[in-house]
Amino acid sequence: MSQKPNRESLIRVAEMFRVFSEPTRLAILQLLKDQPYSVNDLVEQLETSQANVSKQLKTLYEADLLFREQRGNQVFYSIKEKMVYDLCELVCDKLNRSARASAEVFYQI
Amino acid sequence: MSQKPNRESLIRVAEMFRVFSEPTRLAILQLLKDQPYSVNDLVEQLETSQANVSKQLKTLYEADLLFREQRGNQVFYSIKEKMVYDLCELVCDKLNRSARASAEVFYQI
């Protein structure tokens, strides 16, 4: 995006952002920040079905954000793209700034 | 997201990412990188309807990413959050890395 991006590039960028636009997927990424987990490990820590965890893992994997390793009859996922956490931090900082800004309005009354 | 984020925080972060997950909105942000534009200016540069531009501007504005200034019977929008471009750059870099990686596979045949 250093040049004027064409429509096709914008679509690809948008698709990547869409991967991050879902709380369950963000929760998975956050868990994988610490260590790899099997699908079942993740299911136990997330309040959703195994079907859904597998589905969201597939989305993350196909976005090239995760590694996938089969060990016996389990599958372990781990983080491939650390930039994920940079993205989240930028967004969190922004949300905190906005929250503080609107709080200030309140405090100034 | 420095601590274990609760569901509510994840939802807020996901909502912000969702704002970026749409090519028309990304195109608007990219145009506003250079200078402020009126709604009509943007409509002329984007291949979509005025109704849609207004709609996407509303989404961006409500996400606290844009400034809005009325001058006469025109409304000018300008960028409020420069971090937008940091986000896009991180994603673009990642996409370029992935593209290069898959190209290497091809070259190795």
Place this chain on the structure above:
DNA sequence: TGACTATATCGCCAAATAGCGATATTTCTG
């Protein structure tokens, strides 16, 4: 005031998708 321009909103439709339960597939173990 009325015509004109700029922007926002409304009602609608089509497409995408999170989530679920059920089931298929794969792997290990006996």
Place this chain on the structure above:
DNA sequence: CAGAAATATCGCTATTTGGCGATATAGTCA
């Protein structure tokens, strides 16, 4: 091989949303 456990996929539904044309609203100017 049969059975169990782990994971992936399928069919489905409900919700969201990008996009459009039509219309409403607001500002300017004669």
